[in-house]
Amino acid sequence: MTVIGILMLVVVLLLIFWGKAKGILIFILILLAVAMGLEGFDYDADLGKLWETGSYSESRVETIKDSEGNSVRIITGNCNSKELDLNCSDFETQEAAQAKYNECSSEVAANNPWIDVNKLDIYGLDGNNNGIVCEALPSAQ
Ligand SMILES: [Ca+2]
Ligand SMILES: [Ca+2]
Numbered sequence: 001m002t003v004i005g006i007l008m009l010v011v012v013l014l015l016i017f018w019g020k021a022k023g024i025l026i027f028i029l030i031l032l033a034v035a036m037g038l039e040g041f042d043y044d045a046d047l048g049k050l051w052e053t054g055s056y057s058e059s060r061v062e063t064i065k066d067s068e069g070n071s072v073r074i075i076t077g078n079c080n081s082k083e084l085d086l087n088c089s090d091f092e093t094q095e096a097a098q099a100k101y102n103e104c105s106s107e108v109a110a111n112n113p114w115i116d117v118n119k120l121d122i123y124g125l126d127g128n129n130n131g132i133v134c135e136a137l138p139s140a141q
Contacts, residue, residue: 079104088134
């Protein structure tokens with residue numbers, strides 16, 4: 001539950017037990033609802049990218065941790081792991097997993113030129129951070 005959600009609950013309780021302040025409390029409730037909507041929207045999509053491309057799927061964002069443990073908010077677009085998380089078990093071969101990893105690295109690099117994309121592993125396919133994903137999968141050759 002978000003902070004705004006908790007605040008809304010508090011205002012609803014005040015509304016029940018403190019009828020005199022009804023008008024102002026309803027006004028606060030509406031403001032909180034709007035704030036929550038904006039927060040939810042901003043969490044899911046980058047407005048600048050959405051404006052530029054007109055495509056919601058290309059504008060999706062998420063906050064992930066880089067290899068040094070820093071939280072970074074990035075535009076992941078079609079490689080958004082909250083929408084669909086991929087694991088090594090989703091691929092038949094190491095090459096297929098590597099191709100997806102490379103494709104997503106390129107997409108994320110293009111969308112977020114200010115960060116070092118080599119440190120990011122959107123789907124968590126490269127546990128030991130050596131750039132080679134899903135070493136345990138069979139090779140296509
Ligand atoms: Ca994963
Ligand atoms: Ca690896």
